[in-house]
Amino acid sequence: MKIETFKYDNRIVRAFAIATVVWGIVGMLVGMLAAVQLFFPDANLNLQFITFGRIRPLHTNAVIFAFVGNGMFMGIYYSLQRLCKARMFSDFISWFHFWGWQGIIVAAAVTLPLGLTTSKEYAELEWPIKIAIAVVWVAFTINLIGTILKRREKHMYVAIWFFLATALTVAVLHITNSMTMPAGWFKSYSMYAGVQDALVQWWYGHNAVAFFLTTPYLGLMYYFLPKAANRPIFSYRLSIIHFWALIFLYIWAGPHHLLYTALPDWAQSLGMVFSLMLIAPSWGGMLNGLLTLRGAWDKVRQDPVLKFMVVAVTAYGMSTLEGPLLAIKTVNSLSHYTDWTIAHVHTGALGWNGFLTFSMLYYLYPRLYRTTLWSTKLANYHFWIGLLGMMFYVIPIYVAGITEGLMWKQFTKDGFLQYPNFLETIVQVVPMFRLRAIGGTLYLVGTFMMAYNLYRTAKAGQFEPDTEAQAAPLEKTSAVVHGKLSWHRLLEGKPLLFTVLSLVAILIGGIVEIIPMYLIKQNVPTISSVKPYTPLEVLGRDLYIREGCLGCHSQMIRPFRSETERYGEYSKAGEFVYDHPFLWGSERKGPDLAREGGKYPDAWHYNHMDDPRATSPGSIMPRYSWLLTQKLEIDSLPARLNALRKVGVPYPAGYENGPAQKDLQAQADKVVANLKQGSVKADPDKEIVALIAYLQRLGTDIKSAPVTTAVK
């Protein structure tokens, strides 16, 4: 048989590897800055661009899409070529993908500190960048499928299945969750409102974790673990079951992010049951990885690559056990909104994604540069300092999370809240935030050690831009074997059919969640006293979004006595029908604000924003003094109201051309008059006035009138 000689492209792998290290360090540094501000709020240097609310999304986007994203592409571009015995489909698309992705990251790094955000978690980037993401992602998918189509290996290894599922599902998720109505170049409003928006967002958010942080890395585990251990995978059968069960189940579990919220009860319970079932395929995958090392544990003692992999796979098992447990409603009632969730995600991020990325980098650099690792000793130090850093990060935050949850729910024997002042519960856990920052520092130091080690390795070796390889061309095979149709061969022989079937598997879960979303739309009990926001409140709400207030303040009171005692009447689905986007939040570093309106005078809010510690000693909230001096931008008001009308908010026709401005002025003057009563002199054209108007509106629709529910 004729043997073909061809070349693997190593340049693109190296480019993604360098980007992984660089963005990893940047993302972790931003994380450190955010972590420090949680016990030392003045670390923002009173600069709005580096204040917690704005850099928290920068940190999450940087580590997910820049660090893990580049790490994923590095691993895929290396393994796919070798598994297909073919060079990438198109070098041009490879480089378009690389530079396009880096451009998106830079755009995120510029826009998020500027406060240009949609506020939807892990989907914060504004619409022009979202379109760019879709274009680059499609390019990557074409390159992926094109390479598979021109492969010289008859069978598609399971890693490739995971890569295909990733490419397809991320595209579906991204497009569905990005449906927004632009109101200018860098402002848009979600097409969905309130409950629907929350359901779509967390269907996306959950599956961003599943199909961006998990499935591609599982594919990489199935390739790099056998390579590093130099032994076949423990059970290929198990990997097949792992793949299909995982991609089928994952997509259903999104509602577990919304337990006890205004989402209908049955959708919450469906999310909980499917989350619990996820334990089985996840642990199947973990065991498949760990059992691959059976009889080779002596290698783990010596090889840092395997050490990192073992911890990564174990961390995957731990987080995929903890995740379903957190999805049990009773556990979730304690854990939700607390730092427990932060600890959970960091077990996955630092352990699973971080350590697997490090192991791939240590594996690839010596091979790309055809040399040995500069220092195995330094890599081992990195392993231990990274592991220690991870422990120092997650353990204090687990303690903080459980402490918060218990303190929020604690009643005295007379039936009153034991800690009625929210601040008491946060002050209690501030020492844990300090310890967490130490853990993060250790992890970051380890990453710097790795960067130096890889740099020295590259200096010592010689880069091989193309690796020559040989393989026989793929024979045309029939799906009919010995007169019988082989479904397996048919499926594997036709990557496009395989792709369609994977898509069907993920869409079933998606559709079952999305169809009820439309049903909810018809069945959300509307509340007649709930009215659209006034023009000044719309602008105030947009400032709330710009500053990332929802990073610390939820707007969703759950139906527990501990919450209704503290915050007031629990939140109803009908209260959010004009909320584009929803702002329920997922974390409480400060109290819930769903019923904030009317709790404090306007002047209190003014002074609180100027210096939170003046009104609330010990508060960890940053100062927002720039809101007192910056002029409110009202030129875009017509575009904003127009966009909101297009997504369903019933502003009268022509309202934005004159009447809205008059209403805005009148309400601003009223806020200024209220401030004067509180001995505060303010101009009506400042941002703080709009923000106060919005905060004073929160939850008042229900307070102001008797609740009358009606079904549309």
Next chain:
Amino acid sequence: MEQKIMAGIGGIGIYGIISICIFFAFFTLTLLWAFRLKQNYLQHMEALPLDGGEKNSADSIQLKKL
């Protein structure tokens, strides 16, 4: 068991039951498929990552010993 749990949830209606049924049908088919695969195919697939087709394999490079 899941059907019983789901049936006890107020208002879950037909969605939950259909969801579980689809999953179990899907899962059973996957199991059947996986267990019908031939041993020589499985062995070939398990070993697939180990041969990348490189002429001069970089995998011969050993990491430095401590």
